[in-house]
Amino acid sequence: MKLTEIADNPGSRKKRMRVGRGIGSGKGKQSGRGGKGQTARSGVRIKGFEGGQMPLHRRLPKRGFNNIFRLEYAEINLDRLQDAVDRKAIDAGATVTAESLVKAGVLRRSRDGVRLLGRGELKAKLTIEVHGASKSAIEAVEKAGGSVKILAPAKKEDGEAA
Numbered sequence: 001m002k003l004t005e006i007a008d009n010p011g012s013r014k015k016r017m018r019v020g021r022g023i024g025s026g027k028g029k030q031s032g033r034g035g036k037g038q039t040a041r042s043g044v045r046i047k048g049f050e051g052g053q054m055p056l057h058r059r060l061p062k063r064g065f066n067n068i069f070r071l072e073y074a075e076i077n078l079d080r081l082q083d084a085v086d087r088k089a090i091d092a093g094a095t096v097t098a099e100s101l102v103k104a105g106v107l108r109r110s111r112d113g114v115r116l117l118g119r120g121e122l123k124a125k126l127t128i129e130v131h132g133a134s135k136s137a138i139e140a141v142e143k144a145g146g147s148v149k150i151l152a153p154a155k156k157e158d159g160e161a162a
Helices: 078-086 098-103 135-143
Strands: 074-077 114-117 127-130 147-150
Touching: 074 078, 078 114, 078 135, 114 127, 114 135, 135 147
Parallel strands: 074 114, 127 147
Antiparallel strands: none
């Protein structure tokens, strides 16, 4: 095989449609945009406009509210923690914090803190510092001989929405 013999699969590259290039092209005159008016123009298009009737999104009642002080926790279960200890991503002797979990690749990001949940089984004796933990998770860690320290919730900065 030579360099000049290399080619794409047939049909893998399709030429783009050149609109507005005459009646014979099949996409001439209005270029497939229909007649005149707002929908034929670029940029402006009223989404949800119902010809002067009150649009559906305004007819329906509003529900609930958005809590700007809500905290988003990264959740981790005991089985994921045990897996990390087994593959030596986390040192069992050191304190397990949000930063150490991110550094070990167990969590992608710590968000507003870490919450420990009780799915799975923990065999390693760990000292864990998290922003929240379920009762079953705390019991399982203490049963394995470790301890859980609950940190104060992270404060949101002024004007920062969740």
